[in-house]
Amino acid sequence: MSETATATHATGAVEELKKRPYVVVFVVLAVVTLVELSVYSLGLPHLETIIILVILATVKASLVVAYYMHLRYEPRWVALIPLAGLALVAVLVAALTATVAH
Amino acid sequence: MAHPESVGEGEEEHHGSPWPVIIAVGMGVAYVGIVSGSIPLLLAGVVIFAGGIGGWIHQDLQRPSSPFYGLAAAVESRLPRVSARKLGMWLMLATEIMFFSAIIGASWTLRLRTATVGLPTFQGPWATPNQILNVPLTGLNTFILICSSLTMVEALAAIERGDQTKLRLFLLATLLLGITFLSIQAFEYQHLFFGEGLTFTHAPAGSGVNPLYGPTFYAQTGVHGSHVTAGVLAMAYVTRKAFKGGFTKENHEAVELAGLYWHFVDVVWIFLFTIVYLI
Structure with missing residues (x-):
């Protein structure tokens, strides 16, 4: 996570185009993937494993969206588009959870 | 020009x-x-x-490729403008988020329901990681997809600097990495379907695994694989155009849009790998 913090810090608005932390993000993605592979083989209780792995996947996905898909550098309002999709996903998850619990 | x-x-x-x-x-x-x-x-x-x-x-x-602002260019606005094509790509990706959520959500619901309620025709637990699927091989494939995301974004960075040679090299690398991903997935499918006997209707004989495991596995990874295939075709087109000199430092929007789609498919895989293979 410290690499992520550094990467966020490194991208000031001024040097934006010159110094986008593409390689740093790549290294973080590769390391987190290795962590994921070791987490699943640890044999932790199922729920804990699920929680850790979903958090790690969310970290990876956020990095790709923010830096590789340039959402960090777009006008703020562009982020509303994927967020609208995610809002409907939240409704779906809530409905499915209700179905399963029923 | x-x-x-x-x-x-x-x-x-x-x-x-x-x-x-x-x-x-x-x-x-x-x-x-x-x-x-x-x-x-x-x-x-x-x-x-x-x-x-x-x-x-x-x-x-x-x-040559160029940004397109449409009628919005003539309208006064306090919001910073975004190219109409990029907006269209993001809108499509929003629908893709919903599409993949539906497939993953349906599979996950089936998994939970059969574990708790246990429909009589679909008895049996879900397979544990590595029981049927080859997690290390798919871990390698995940790494290949991450590499392809890096080469894609480096291709865009190259043309933003006006570097035609690196643009072509990185696009070609992305294309090849995408094809490698698909080849490994094809090998995996062939092994699972014909070797292990994980089919659309049956789990491997004697494994006791729920028969719904196969169809949900193929539905989730297959839909993703078809998206990678579309991405590879898009990449082939963008690469061809790059080799024809169709992109310049100022006009290269197609590279960016193909990249958006490519990275999105990578994001989907990040979740699919976790949900289908590791949990």
């Missing part, structure tokens, strides 16, 4: 392309074919669709 003052003219030409309409007609005919169960209608639709795509690509390869 694209001088700034000729951009408006180019936009007019883009506006006049008949090919998107032909593509839409093809999709409509194919859809009617699917709904009515008519194979000839479906095939006719696919042919019109493919012809439309081919015509559009042929037309597009003739001219």
Whole structure:
């Protein structure tokens, strides 16, 4: 996570185009993937494993969206588009959870 | 060539392309074919669709890529503008988020329901990681997809600097990495389906695994694989255009848009790998 913090810090608005932390993000993605592979083989209780792995996947996905898909550098309002999709996903998850619990 | 003052003219030409309409007609005919169960209608639709795509690509390869702001360019606005094409790509990706959520959500619901309620015809637990699937091999494939995301974003960075050689090299690398991903997935499918006996209706004999495990596995990874295939085709087109010198430091929007789609498919895989293989 410290690499992520550094990467966020490194991208000031001024040097934006010159110094986008593409390689740093790549290294973080590769390391987190290795962590994921070791987490699943640890044999932790199922729920804990699920929680850790979903958090790690969310970290990876956020990095790709923010830096590789340039959402960090777009006008703020562009982020509303994927967020609208995610809002409907939240409704779906809530409905499915209700179905399963029923 | 694209001088700034000729951009408006180019936009007019883009506006006049008949090919998107032909593509839409093809999709409509194919859809009617699917709904009515008519194979000839479906095939006719696919042919019109493919012809439309081919015509559009042929037309597009003739001219350089440029951003397009449409009518919004004439309107005063406090919001910073975004190219209409980029906006369209993000809107499509929003629908893709919903599409993949539906597939993953349905699979996850089946998994939870059979574990708790236990429908009589679909007895048995879900397979544990590594029981049927080859997690290290797919871990390697995940790494390949991450590498392809890096080469893709480096290709965009290269053309933003006006570096044609690196643009071509990185696009070619992305294309090859995408093809490698698909090849490994094809090998995996072949091994699972014919070797292990994980089919659309049955789990491997004697494993005791729930028969719904196979179809949900193939549905989730197959839908993703088809998206990677579309991405590889898009990458082939962008790479060809790059080798024809179709992108400049100022005009290279197609590289960025193909990249957006490519990274999105990577994001989907990040979640699929976790949900299907590791949990």
